[in-house]
Amino acid sequence: MDITLEQPARGRLITADEQELPVPATLRYTSGDPLAVHVDFPPEVSLDGTGVTWTFARSLLEEGLYGPAGGGDVHLWPCGRARTVLELHSPYGLALLQFDTPALSRFLLRTYAVVAAGQEDVGQAVDRGLSALFGNV
Numbered sequence: 001m002d003i004t005l006e007q008p009a010r011g012r013l014i015t016a017d018e019q020e021l022p023v024p025a026t027l028r029y030t031s032g033d034p035l036a037v038h039v040d041f042p043p044e045v046s047l048d049g050t051g052v053t054w055t056f057a058r059s060l061l062e063e064g065l066y067g068p069a070g071g072g073d074v075h076l077w078p079c080g081r082a083r084t085v086l087e088l089h090s091p092y093g094l095a096l097l098q099f100d101t102p103a104l105s106r107f108l109l110r111t112y113a114v115v116a117a118g119q120e121d122v123g124q125a126v127d128r129g130l131s132a133l134f135g136n137v
Helices: 058-066 101-114 122-134
Strands: 004-014 020-030 036-041 052-057 069-071 074-079 083-090 093-100
Touching: 004 101, 020 093, 020 101, 036 058, 036 101, 052 058, 058 069, 058 074, 058 083, 058 101, 083 101, 093 101
Parallel strands: none
Antiparallel strands: 004 020, 004 093, 020 036, 036 052, 069 074, 074 083, 083 093
């Protein structure tokens, strides 16, 4: 049986003119996909009015709480002691969001209570990923 954790999180979108706009999000983790974390954004904050989910490695979240981490479309780094920056790249542009570091840390610790680091069933995760990628081919 898969276990799913969800935790509301308040992000702050950093605009080009350095304003901070509140952005609601939900942090999500499921034991069925133990290597990943998900950040769900509601439809009202997306460009096209549909909900958006960003998925990245749980290890990336942990690394980004302590120093610059990431590559490709997702980057994280600490911003002082109290905030962590999440940088998201898409074909539509770039978004910089700040989250409270203690909230991200609590969420990460909760995920490790469900599936401890190093105890992920990598074989099952790879099979699931390949199935999602190739379908029934």
